[in-house]
Amino acid sequence: MERGRQQGGEEAIIKAIELRNWRSFDAKRIDLDGGLNFIIGPNSSGKSSIIQALTFAFFGKAAFKKKDLKEFKKSPKSDTGVVVTFMTPSGQVLHLERVVKSAKEDAASLRDASHAEITADTAEIAKHVRHLVNDSVDYFKTCNYIGEGDIFSFIGEPQSSIMDHIDSFTKVAQYEPYKRKIDALSKASVDEMEALKKRLKGITATPAPGDVKGIDKKIADLQAQVAGLVPKIATEKATLAKIDEVARAFDEKTAHAKRVQELEDGNARASKAIDVLIADLARLGIQIQAGANIEAHIAKE
Numbered sequence: 001m002e003r004g005r006q007q008g009g010e011e012a013i014i015k016a017i018e019l020r021n022w023r024s025f026d027a028k029r030i031d032l033d034g035g036l037n038f039i040i041g042p043n044s045s046g047k048s049s050i051i052q053a054l055t056f057a058f059f060g061k062a063a064f065k066k067k068d069l070k071e072f073k074k075s076p077k078s079d080t081g082v083v084v085t086f087m088t089p090s091g092q093v094l095h096l097e098r099v100v101k102s103a104k105e106d107a108a109s110l111r112d113a114s115h116a117e118i119t120a121d122t123a124e125i126a127k128h129v130r131h132l133v134n135d136s137v138d139y140f141k142t143c144n145y146i147g148e149g150d151i152f153s154f155i156g157e158p159q160s161s162i163m164d165h166i167d168s169f170t171k172v173a174q175y176e177p178y179k180r181k182i183d184a185l186s187k188a189s190v191d192e193m194e195a196l197k198k199r200l201k202g203i204t205a206t207p208a209p210g211d212v213k214g215i216d217k218k219i220a221d222l223q224a225q226v227a228g229l230v231p232k233i234a235t236e237k238a239t240l241a242k243i244d245e246v247a248r249a250f251d252e253k254t255a256h257a258k259r260v261q262e263l264e265d266g267n268a269r270a271s272k273a274i275d276v277l278i279a280d281l282a283r284l285g286i287q288i289q290a291g292a293n294i295e296a297h298i299a300k301e
Contacts, residue, residue, distance in 0.1 A: 012094070012132050017057075018083040021074050023049035057082040057098045058129050060106045060122075068103045086132055094118075094132070096125075 019028040024046045039047045055063045056072065073080045081099035088094075093113035101107050109120040110128055119125060 012086045012088045014054075014084060015087045015093075016083075016085040017050065017053060018085075019050070019053050020082070021078040021080040022053050022082060023072060023074060025049065026074060053082040054084065056106070057084045057096055057108075058133050060098060060108065061104070069100045069106060070103045072100055094128075096129070096132070 013034050014032050016032065017030045019025045019030075022028070024044070028046075030050065039050055041047050052064075052072070061069055070076060079099065081097060083095055083097045086094045086096065095111040095113075095115065096108065097111070098106055098108040107120070108122065108125045110118045110125055112118055119128070
């Protein structure tokens with residue numbers, strides 16, 4: 001009930017209700033959240049007074065049975081009024097205020113966020129209310145005057161006007177997630193279709209449009225080409241395996257040759273060292289023939 005529709009179709013939400021000297025309230029502010037709000041409380045706590053305040057703010061005295069508007073006043077000598085604050089998704093704030101001027105007369109004004117008056121004309125106010133509030137005066141009358149015991153009758157056999165409102169509200173709420181899903185599926189379908197077009201571009205370019213047989217033949221040719229590649233791929237895999245085997249053997253031989261070279265280099269260094277040692281021993285008077293046992297000569301001397 002707290003949702004409405006602003007002119008141009010933009011949805012508005014009731015953000016707050018302010019009561020001044022209204023029924024059982026001296027001063028009361030009720031802040032509402034977006035979506036469905038519950039007003040809970042014991043009997044005579046003022047729940048119906050809040051609904052009546054909304055009805056009065058939207059439609060004035062015309063929404064009520066013929067009675068003195070002063071009945072809404074808690075204190076007869078104090079000003080009595082209701083302010084309903086709306087907010088649109090774009091952030092626009094509107095204040096709708098209606099006051100009890102006399103026993104038979106009310107007055108309303110619509111103000112912007114800075115409380116500057118937009119209009120105080122009764123007919124203009126009614127036009128704005130029709131855009132801000134998505135329900136008729138009959139709906140609010142039903143809410144106001146449903147008896148405490150009648151609620152069970154309503155649950156068992158609700159009035160069609162109220163059920164129509166509930167159905168329309170829930171259908172709109174349920175439509176949004178479905179719409180998002182449909183949009184997502186549509187986008188996925190478009191993307192898939194574009195990808196398919198790219199894949200078929202080379203096929204459809206050869207045959208004439210509508211030449212299904214030509215397309216089928218092209219597909220069959222491509223399938224045959226793929227089938228012919230299978231043994232070729234297997235042969236190439238076997239060749240690669242053989243190359244890997246040869247490479248491993250080459251690496252082993254290369255490593256062996258490198259080791260042999262290292263041993264030969266070591267032998268050369270050792271031979272050179274022996275020659276130096278023989279020369280040093282010769283200067284000491286120890287003559288050693290090449291290939292002789294050096295250790296034996298040293299021990300003998």
